[in-house]
Amino acid sequence: MVKFITSLLALFATLLVATSLQAAPTLTITSGDEKLVLDRSELETFPQTRIVTTSPYFEGSAEFTGPSLSRVLETFDLSGDIRIVLRALNDYRVDGNLRELLAMDPIVATRMDSQPMSVRDRGPFWLMLPLSDRPELDEQEFHRFMIWQLEAIVLD
Amino acid sequence: MKPGSIQQRLFSRATVIFLFIVIGVLLSASFYTYVQDRKLQSVSLSALKMASWNLARMSNEAGAFDREVALMAKGVGDPEEFMLRFDVLWSRYDYLLNSAESMPTRQHQDNLRRIKNLFSDLKGLEPQIKGLLKSAKPDWSELATTWEQQRKDIQLLLADNFVGEEASQLMTGMEASRDRLANLRVLTLGALVVVFMYLAFALTHIRRQSRTDPLTGLPNSNYLQTINSVDPRKNVIVCQIRDLGLVIAEYGNETANEVVQAFARKLAKGLGGGDELIQISQGEFLLLVKNHKNESSESLAARFIEATTFEWRIFETVIPIQGVFGVTVAGKDQSPAWGVRYQEAYRALAMAQMEREQLYISNENLEKRLRDERIILNGLVRFLSGEPSSLSLSVVYQPIVNAGNKNFIIGAEVLLRCRDRVLGFVPPNVVVDLSERHGLGADLGKWLFRQVAKETSQLYRDLGFRGSLSINLNPAMLSDSLVSDVQGLLVNEGIPASALCMEITEDNAALDFERINELINELHTLGVTFALDDFGTGHSSLEYVRELKVDRLKVDRCFVNGVEHSEDKLRFLGSIVAMAEQVYMKTVIEGVENQAQWDLIEKLGDVLIQGYFAHKPMPFNEFMAVLMDSASRYPTTRQLSVSAV
Numbered sequence: 001m002v003k004f005i006t007s008l009l010a011l012f013a014t015l016l017v018a019t020s021l022q023a024a025p026t027l028t029i030t031s032g033d034e035k036l037v038l039d040r041s042e043l044e045t046f047p048q049t050r051i052v053t054t055s056p057y058f059e060g061s062a063e064f065t066g067p068s069l070s071r072v073l074e075t076f077d078l079s080g081d082i083r084i085v086l087r088a089l090n091d092y093r094v095d096g097n098l099r100e101l102l103a104m105d106p107i108v109a110t111r112m113d114s115q116p117m118s119v120r121d122r123g124p125f126w127l128m129l130p131l132s133d134r135p136e137l138d139e140q141e142f143h144r145f146m147i148w149q150l151e152a153i154v155l156d
Numbered sequence: 157m158k159p160g161s162i163q164q165r166l167f168s169r170a171t172v173i174f175l176f177i178v179i180g181v182l183l184s185a186s187f188y189t190y191v192q193d194r195k196l197q198s199v200s201l202s203a204l205k206m207a208s209w210n211l212a213r214m215s216n217e218a219g220a221f222d223r224e225v226a227l228m229a230k231g232v233g234d235p236e237e238f239m240l241r242f243d244v245l246w247s248r249y250d251y252l253l254n255s256a257e258s259m260p261t262r263q264h265q266d267n268l269r270r271i272k273n274l275f276s277d278l279k280g281l282e283p284q285i286k287g288l289l290k291s292a293k294p295d296w297s298e299l300a301t302t303w304e305q306q307r308k309d310i311q312l313l314l315a316d317n318f319v320g321e322e323a324s325q326l327m328t329g330m331e332a333s334r335d336r337l338a339n340l341r342v343l344t345l346g347a348l349v350v351v352f353m354y355l356a357f358a359l360t361h362i363r364r365q366s367r368t369d370p371l372t373g374l375p376n377s378n379y380l381q382t383i384n385s386v387d388p389r390k391n392v393i394v395c396q397i398r399d400l401g402l403v404i405a406e407y408g409n410e411t412a413n414e415v416v417q418a419f420a421r422k423l424a425k426g427l428g429g430g431d432e433l434i435q436i437s438q439g440e441f442l443l444l445v446k447n448h449k450n451e452s453s454e455s456l457a458a459r460f461i462e463a464t465t466f467e468w469r470i471f472e473t474v475i476p477i478q479g480v481f482g483v484t485v486a487g488k489d490q491s492p493a494w495g496v497r498y499q500e501a502y503r504a505l506a507m508a509q510m511e512r513e514q515l516y517i518s519n520e521n522l523e524k525r526l527r528d529e530r531i532i533l534n535g536l537v538r539f540l541s542g543e544p545s546s547l548s549l550s551v552v553y554q555p556i557v558n559a560g561n562k563n564f565i566i567g568a569e570v571l572l573r574c575r576d577r578v579l580g581f582v583p584p585n586v587v588v589d590l591s592e593r594h595g596l597g598a599d600l601g602k603w604l605f606r607q608v609a610k611e612t613s614q615l616y617r618d619l620g621f622r623g624s625l626s627i628n629l630n631p632a633m634l635s636d637s638l639v640s641d642v643q644g645l646l647v648n649e650g651i652p653a654s655a656l657c658m659e660i661t662e663d664n665a666a667l668d669f670e671r672i673n674e675l676i677n678e679l680h681t682l683g684v685t686f687a688l689d690d691f692g693t694g695h696s697s698l699e700y701v702r703e704l705k706v707d708r709l710k711v712d713r714c715f716v717n718g719v720e721h722s723e724d725k726l727r728f729l730g731s732i733v734a735m736a737e738q739v740y741m742k743t744v745i746e747g748v749e750n751q752a753q754w755d756l757i758e759k760l761g762d763v764l765i766q767g768y769f770a771h772k773p774m775p776f777n778e779f780m781a782v783l784m785d786s787a788s789r790y791p792t793t794r795q796l797s798v799s800a801v
Contacts, residue, residue: 025240056257090217090244119243120250143257149244 024124025089027108031076031155038072040110040124046071049107053132056143057122064109064128070102073155082155086127089119089149098155101145104129104137108150122148166358175354178347185343189336207261210252211314217245218310225303228288229296235289242278242285249275261317270313277306371413372420374435386444386494390431391453392484393443393460394501395423396509397477400439407470412438415468415477422463442498446486453485457515480508483517510593528579533590535576540599546577549587549600551607554773555782556626556744556766559758565783565790566764567624567657570608571773588630597632605645611776613650620793621783626657626687634660639678653683657708661689662700669703676705687744692732701739708764709736713747716767720752733760 027043029036046067054061082098109128110116117123126148131138165171221241227233252258252271262268281302288294367379386392397419404412416438423441424433432444447456461481468475482505484497492500500518503526508516516522535547553568572584591600608625615621633641647653658679660672676686687708688700692715701709711732719726729745736743748754748767757765771782783790 057251057255059254059256089240090213090220090248092213119240120246122247122251149247 025119025149025151027125027150028152029073029076029155030152034076036075040116043067043072043108043110043125051107051109051128051130051133053128053130055128055131055146057146057148061132063113064107064126065111065114066107066109066125066128069106069108069127072108073098073153076155078155085154085156086145086147086150087152087154088147089151092147094144094147096145104142104145105134106145119149125150166361171354175351178350182340182344182347185340189333189340193333206257207264207317210248210258210261211317214245214248214252215310215314217241217248218307221245222303222307225296225300228294229300239285239289242281246275246278249278264317267313267317270309274306274309274313277302277309281306369435371438372417372435374420374424374433374441376434377436380434380436380442383494386497387430387446388487390444390446391456391486392494392497392501393445393457394436394482394498394505395441395443395460395464395479396505397439398480398514403475403477407473407475411468411470415475418466418468419464419477419479422466423460426460426463442501453483454517457481457483457517461514478514480505480513481515482506482508483515485517529586529590531579532574532576532582532587533594536587536591536596536600540596540603547582547587548575548577549573549603549607550575550775551604551611552773552775553625553779554766555771555779556624556764557770559745559754559760559763559765561789562754562765562770563787563789565623565771565788567626567655567791568779569626569659569766569773570604570628572604572628573773592631595632597630598635598637601630601633602641602645605641606649609646609649609651615780615783616652616655617650619783622652622655622791622793623783624655624657624685625651626659628659628689634672634675636675638675639682642679642684643682647682653679654685656684657687658684659687659689659710660704660706662697673703673705680705701735701741707741708744709741710744710746710766713767716745716747716749716753716757719756720750726756729757730760733763737761 024040026037026039029038043066048065049068051064052061053064078098083095084098084101085093085095087093106127106129109126110124112121112123112126117126127146127150129137129142129146221238221244224233224238224241228235228238249271252261253268253275262271281299284299284302288296288299367375367382369376397416400412400415403415419439420433420435420441423443426445427433427443428446428448431446432442434442434444436442443460445456447453451459461479464477464479466477468477482501482503484500484504487497500523503522504516504518507522507526508514532547535545536549538545539547539549550573552571552573554571555565555568558564558566572587574582574584574587576582588597588600591597604627608627612625615623629638642653642656642658646656679686685707686705687710688704688706689710690712691701691709693712709732711729715725715729715732717725719729733743733745742762742764744764744766745757745760746766748757748765748769750769753767754765754769757763774782782788
């Protein structure tokens with residue numbers, strides 16, 4: 001009986017690990033009471049935008065794809081002066097004015113060089129700015145919005 | 157302290173070098189601080205901030221993973237969350253090692269190596285973790301221990317970067333810079349104080365020095381310039397050492413300086429409280445002195461004269477030293493301005509020198525006299541150069557008669573008359589003295605000769621007059637040019653040399669009997685005669701009678717005065733006449749003013765008489781009229797030729 005329970009627990013644990021290793025973090029978007037949780041496949045159903053850019057975070061240039069932030073947020077009421085808070089897995093937060101942020105044409109990148117990004121590769125979602133296309137954004141004050149391991153977006 | 161020694165110390169090479177070193181050190185210290193602070197500025201604060209921030213994030217992420225490890229070890233952990241934290245830390249290492257942004261963090265010290273080690277250590281955990289997660293009965297303690305070591309390394313890295321290294325270096329640098337600046341400021345302040353004190357001292361010293369005579373230490377003429385007013389109760393006395401120039405000429409400046417020092421000391425002894433002694437030049441002093449109680453300014457000056465009359469001995473020689481003093485006396489209430497009093501004192505000094513006195517006290521007469529003299533001199537200069545002048549000179553003639561016959565005019569003395577349009581009659585001796593003092597004597601003499609020739613030549617040419625003309629020679633005329641002047645201006649103009657009689661006094665003959673006798677001899681050969689004027693008044697002593705080869709003796713009027721009342725006086729006058737006869741001199745007696753005198757003098761013998769009783773001085777026209785008078789007789793060519801026969 002004990003042995004059975006133990007083996008059952010082990011099986012459960014194995015299943016748990018297996019699912020956990022497979023399971024990827026999601027992106028949670030909240031605005032007041034509204035809440036939207038999106039995983040990668042859902043994000044990839046949005047119209048995709050492609051950014052090829054260099055950045056201070058990796059060597060050379062890379063291709064990023066994903067929906068633009070404005071597409072992701074378009075289900076929400078974006079009227080008025082909205083403050084946006086971006087939070088990463090490591091609890092790093094950046095906040096700013098939504099309109100200003102959207103003006104930087106950010107995308108919620110889900111793939112780097114066509115490959116999904118793992119947490120180790122700073123995925124699964126990375127807010128990417130078109131630094132190479134818009135060199136004026138290649139400044140430290142904009143770099144801070146290029147938050148990786150993006151976990152949640154809060155609008156208020 | 158002697159003025160020299162302080163100056164030597166103040167401006168010595170050592171002091172100046174010391175000051176230069178102080179300033180040099182300050183300059184180099186400032187430069188050093190500047191360079192150091194520049195270095196400090198080059199440390200990029202933003203890079204430092206970024207590095208600190210990244211490492212702080214790493215520490216947080218390690219802490220999150222640490223919590224998951226602990227939960228797993230207790231068997232309550234969430235494997236999904238555990239792996240997530242593992243991966244986040246993984247990505248941090250990856251970021252630190254690969255991103256351009258974290259370059260400064262990597263490059264600092266041996267951070268790159270340490271992060272690489274940490275990354276490989278973390279990677280090293282992965283197989284173990286996978287095994288544990290698959291294991292049905294995992295033992296997390298080993299992993300916890302291994303991780304614990306990594307965690308410590310992370311803390312160490314953080315500590316080294318935050319406390320031990322860049323930040324603390326920056327802080328230390330800042331502090332050092334601040335300390336340097338503070339020290340430098342103190343140093344600069346100190347040095348500035350030193351330099352300022354030096355400058356202030358030097359300036360004061362130079363200021364004082366410039367107002368002090370280096371020889372006597374007395375205030376000098378620079379100090380004099382700063383005097384704006386002087387207490388009117390003080391006498392203003394200017395004092396000069398007499399003939400200091402001669403002392404320099406004979407004994408040198410060093411001796412003169414010693415004399416000046418001694419003189420200054422003697423002057424200083426007479427000073428009371430509040431009195432001042434200023435040295436104006438080498439041998440010239442100014443005293444601002446109050447009278448002692450019940451002391452007159454005269455006796456005050458006499459006190460200084462007495463104190464400064466002394467003998468200076470150098471080897472075997474004795475130099476008599478004395479001062480000449482000009483005094484403006486202390487006023488009561490309404491005293492003229494200081495500058496005026498100073499000028500008056502100098503005027504008095506000039507007067508004392510002119511009169512060869514030791515003391516002259518300024519008064520109103522002096523001022524008027526000097527002002528008049530200025531007017532006269534100005535007039536004289538213009539007159540002699542033929543310009544329109546307020547002064548006019550003329551000559552008058554006082555006939556000289558024979559004692560035996562009042563009507564027999566043997567000649568006349570030419571006398572100078574001076575008149576100023578403003579001042580009126582000016583005594584001729586004033587004009588003569590002035591002309592002598594200002595180098596106009598020769599010009600005046602020539603004018604006189606020309607004037608006499610112009611007026612009288614007619615007498616000799618047309619009247620056959622052979623009477624004598626006595627002309628007073630002023631000192632300047634007794635020069636080598638006298639012979640040519642007499643020849644050119646008188647004889648050539650028609651005055652026979654034999655009719656000319658040159659009158660000299662002791663004053664102008666004083667210099668040198670030999671030289672005067674040479675002149676006399678030269679003119680004698682022309683036929684000109686000489687007379688010794690003012691005999692007996694002290695201006696012409698017996699020695700002159702003996703030494704000078706003169707032909708006539710002019711006895712001063714003072715010997716005539718009173719002869720009609722006193723037997724003794726008459727006898728005395730008689731003895732003068734007798735003496736003159738003994739040395740073959742003709743006597744001219746001056747100042748005979750009445751019949752009684754005339755009668756007595758007539759009996760003294762063969763003398764000539766000049767005086768009011770016979771004739772007053774008169775202009776040429778009158779003189780000619782007197783000669784033309786039928787009663788008058790005078791020597792003529794005819795008579796001379798008769799006597800020659």
